[in-house]
Amino acid sequence: MSDDHSQVEVDGEHHSFQDKLLEGLVGKWRVDGKIAGQRIEQYCEADWVLNHQFLRVNFIDSASRNRKTKDNSSRAEYEAMVFIGYDNMSERYVVHWIDVFGGRFSETLGFGAAKGRDSIRLVFEGPSGPLHNTLTWNQKDGSWSVLIEQKDGNGKWTVFTEETLRKTK
Secondary structure (H helix, E strand, C coil): CCCHHHCCCCCCCCCCCCCHHHHCCCEEEEEEEEECCEEEEEEEEEEEECCCCEEEEEEEEHHHHHCCCCCCCCCCCCEEEEEEEEECCCCEEEEEEEECCCHHHHCCEEEEEECCCCEEEEEEEECCEEEEEEEEEECCCCEEEEEEEEECCCCCEEEEEEEEEEECC
16 A cells, blocks of 8 residues: 655656756847848846746847836837746646737647757647747857747748847846
């Protein structure tokens, strides 16, 4: 007969999320790249939250970050709060991506897996079709690259976003 209290916890509040690769994303970053063919410049900050259960990654366009408003809101052209955790029972990453496009586009939960030692591929099945978001650590220069590919109406994968994150001081 087993005692329920002697069971090792697989997931839960006492089992914090430790990930050596994502630990390298903690900090402040300048983001340059293209989204849907348009050049972008963003700021990104990543830190551990919720009892070290999730890595919170906040993206915001650089112009609105530097703009001051009366009510202290940014009115960002783009801002996203991304929460990356890990489901030990299912052995996969989980991602909650919430952005300025609202509930319809933020309702999809993403899942992911390591892709080699330096990459994580996140998969979303959104309202407009599947999307792959691959985060890759570039050990040579200490940067991260983000590649987002989506499947178009004809079933062809196309690049939606290519970004590079470089650490700021």
